[in-house]
Amino acid sequence: MSTAGVLLLALILDAALGEPRWLWSRAPHPAVLMGNLIGWCDKTFNTGDLRRIKGALVMLSLGVLSLLLGAILSAFGWAVEMIIAAMLLAQKSLVEHVGAVAKALRHSTDAGRASVAMIVGRDTAEMDEPAIARSAIESAAENLSDGVIAPAFWFLIGGLPLLLLYKITNTADSMIGYRTPRHEAFGWAAARFDDLLNLIPARLSAVLITLPYGLLSKLPDIRNEARKHRSPNAGWPEAAMARALGVAVSGPRSYEGALADFPFVNESGRKSLSANDIEAACRALWVTWGVFAALVFALWLVGF
Template identity: 60%
Template sequence: MDTAPLLLCALLLDAALGEPKWLWARLPHPAVLMGRAVSALDQRLNTGSNRKGRGIVAVAVLVLGGGAIGTGLSLFGPVIVTIAAAVLLAQRSLVQHVGAVADGLRMSLQQGRRNVAMIVSRDTRDMDTSATARAAIESAAENLSDGVIAPAFWFLIGGLPGLVIYKAVNTADSMIGYRTDKYLHFGWAAARLDDVLNWIPARLTALMIAALSGGLHQWQAITADARRHRSPNAGWPEAAMARALNIALAGPRSYDGTIQPLAWVNAGGRVPLTAADIDAACAILWKTWGVFLGLAVLLSLF
């Protein structure tokens, strides 16, 4: 099955409809089902000794299960494949959630904090306007890569099975891929495989953002900032977004009441941020989506 024209249709369908509330109020979203699967494996396997081995088994189950589900759905033909792919892409919903933070900040700082708390895991209670905007923009950059470009990339490479496998692994990483006492060993396989699957998409996302903003001449600086980031992949789209907007991202922030002294991305960029900077980031999200859509068109033709 030729995946490029199906991806083109899926990208357009997702952009047009996003995640209809009327549908997902009645049915569990596939991401929710994946989360339940990860939670069940966590409860079942994350006990006793050899937790790293048990974590590898959990990831193997997710990969095999995701591949089987994707293959099974593919048997129903291109229409079902296109709809399923559109459901697992997140462009429109990403822009809506990030844009809601800007809308909230225009109402009040408290509303901005409430809205950003829906998309980030850091402490938001004491954020000022700049910190709130910064968190939203960082989430926009990172999720553009792992919520849009990466799943689209793996759909092109492996069809619907590749896309479902990627989303299952990415969901597992978001739930158990932490360096805590509970997940340091059990979540190791999920975190490492997610790193591998996002390696190319993260850099591709950064390249597209830089090209759109005329920042390719800053690629060395983007690379240097990305390599200072705590994540081997998230730093790439964040560094490109920071240069595109000429702002400073990342830096110290609070998790569970403890300040983490994280390095700044584009440390020489502007630090005071407003809702307008979030709007500018959302515009870049759509422009990058448009470039990838164009690539899908070219692949469909040739």
């Protein structure tokens, strides 16, 4: 079966099943195994001098290991590729986690804070309803790119080897790719390589979000808005999602008690957000997924 055909089946399987508790309560998820490996590397090698070099060597080793493992697993046939690809996509689970914030927020602001704290890294204790909704929408857009479009893109380009390479890099970036005293040097390679691997998928995600909303002509504006974001890539899907929903995202927020005065993305958009806007973002996630699945289907038809 062609690569696009395998990916289409993986997308459908993930959308249908997500991350079933009956399975992952009995066996470790591949992402958990990746996280455990990266955590061990951090504990073992992130010491002493030359931490940037050590971090780069760790990422090189993890990358080679991922490529080799992907090649070995691919030899077992397209069904194995499909199942593993479905495990490493996150469409349904993303919608469920974001949707849970809307449900909690409808119950109370405190419940909304507790729910959004599970999907974002910023301080949530003082968030009001618009800040909770904004955070959930940003997470929806960024994780659509990181958790669905990017891994699927790299699978299309290079099958399981490149999919595993992307996932180990993205997981490493989420764990050690921070500008903190402990990780600024050791995690430098992980952060830079993740930026590189997300360069195309983030922009593709923006296009896919804008297509069903008739906003392709706004891509130059989205590009300008994306440049306001602290990330070279995350701003693209966030700016596109903000345009699609007619809202403003990003803006000031607090990390570890310190206020970060980030600019708003799509500042002219509506800022008084609610659970309704989170649910609109969930619908946008599915609409975008549908557009992408249709694109993959078209690639399958032409034998990609």
